[in-house]
Amino acid sequence: MIASNNKKAQLHITETIAVLFIFFILVAFGLIFYARYQQTAVQEKQEQLLASRAMDTTVKALFLPELMCTKGQAEHEDNCVDLIKLNAATPTSSPPPSPEPTTPEPTPSKPLIQQKSHFQDNSDYYFQLFSYSNVTFIQVYPTSQQWQIYNKQKIKKSSDGKQIKDWTRKEPTYFTITLRDDLAGTTPQYRYGYVIVEAYS
Amino acid sequence: MRSHPLKSIKINQVHTKKAQMEIIGLVVIVILLTLGMLFLAMFALNEDTSKKIFTRKGLATSTATALLKTNVECNQEGGEKVYPALGKDVLEDCAKNPQSQGNSFCTIYSCDNKHCCDYFNETTTKFLNSTLGKWNKKYEFEAKLIYKQAQPLTLSVIKSKKGGCPKTKPRDTSGLNPITVEGGGLIETVLYLCD
Numbered sequence: 001m002i003a004s005n006n007k008k009a010q011l012h013i014t015e016t017i018a019v020l021f022i023f024f025i026l027v028a029f030g031l032i033f034y035a036r037y038q039q040t041a042v043q044e045k046q047e048q049l050l051a052s053r054a055m056d057t058t059v060k061a062l063f064l065p066e067l068m069c070t071k072g073q074a075e076h077e078d079n080c081v082d083l084i085k086l087n088a089a090t091p092t093s094s095p096p097p098s099p100e101p102t103t104p105e106p107t108p109s110k111p112l113i114q115q116k117s118h119f120q121d122n123s124d125y126y127f128q129l130f131s132y133s134n135v136t137f138i139q140v141y142p143t144s145q146q147w148q149i150y151n152k153q154k155i156k157k158s159s160d161g162k163q164i165k166d167w168t169r170k171e172p173t174y175f176t177i178t179l180r181d182d183l184a185g186t187t188p189q190y191r192y193g194y195v196i197v198e199a200y201s
Numbered sequence: 202m203r204s205h206p207l208k209s210i211k212i213n214q215v216h217t218k219k220a221q222m223e224i225i226g227l228v229v230i231v232i233l234l235t236l237g238m239l240f241l242a243m244f245a246l247n248e249d250t251s252k253k254i255f256t257r258k259g260l261a262t263s264t265a266t267a268l269l270k271t272n273v274e275c276n277q278e279g280g281e282k283v284y285p286a287l288g289k290d291v292l293e294d295c296a297k298n299p300q301s302q303g304n305s306f307c308t309i310y311s312c313d314n315k316h317c318c319d320y321f322n323e324t325t326t327k328f329l330n331s332t333l334g335k336w337n338k339k340y341e342f343e344a345k346l347i348y349k350q351a352q353p354l355t356l357s358v359i360k361s362k363k364g365g366c367p368k369t370k371p372r373d374t375s376g377l378n379p380i381t382v383e384g385g386g387l388i389e390t391v392l393y394l395c396d
Contacts, residue, residue: 079263140331141271176264176332178271189284192271194332
């Protein structure tokens, strides 16, 4: 009778150990899964924040009073940039990059503007508006032309003292605009173009 | 030696209780697993698309407005160089002289020695391709002439190389950009953007 009871108790202990073992395996799986999910969620959140910043910067660039089309005291024109203001703010404009029909516009590696522009003179003020980003206005028709008004990239110093880029992601946002040329004739002419805003992170 | 009948009934009751407890335990585990799966599905499917939609809507509106506002180089009667707006002027001329009604010339503008409808279609295709097409977006542009009770006359339908945006797909619209035609009628232009 005692031997049978002992066997029963041993069986119970083995059963309990097995149940606990499976329980802890399940908990471990849950923890691993949660950690993986959190990792992806954080990455996604970062991407969302970058996309949101890119969008905010685009809106700020589109509504810059320094560049917007105005008519006296009347309301400004939406999605329109005044060419006179744009040329005055960025004295040197450069030809557009080589056409690549399927890929988005690459970030120019070299600074396009040789002279100091209005935006470079007031870089601290514009940094508050645009942060680390690249804002370029591109004219498509009648001729190809581009104006890079702002470009600030995160940089760090490498071990050998060289400056290298300190960003891993770039979020481009595009918006189609018209460029108004008031000097073209008796009536202003509108040209077709777009603005590209790349936010760095 | 025979056991008491009451004792065997008691043992049976204890066994039934134990079995019930085990079933309850199993049910709890199944409920927990189901809840876990539900949460997983909820998190996985809850994708934030607000940015996408806002950008697409804004892009459709700005592109349609910019397209119709742009001035193009044309000639008027007598060879005089003029710069009409692609939407208001060239498209209006196209609506007055549609090719489907046998008009081989436009009355006001001659752009690149082409019929104004052809010129409008070619230029619009070029503009859309150099912006939306370049950014790998799918689009569909439509221009229709609405006149009194008659059936609307399609003046232009332009689709991206990757295909158009049918009604069945989720798409964003630029909204209607109505242009009044001199002598009666209304041109309705709309640009759709989709993924």
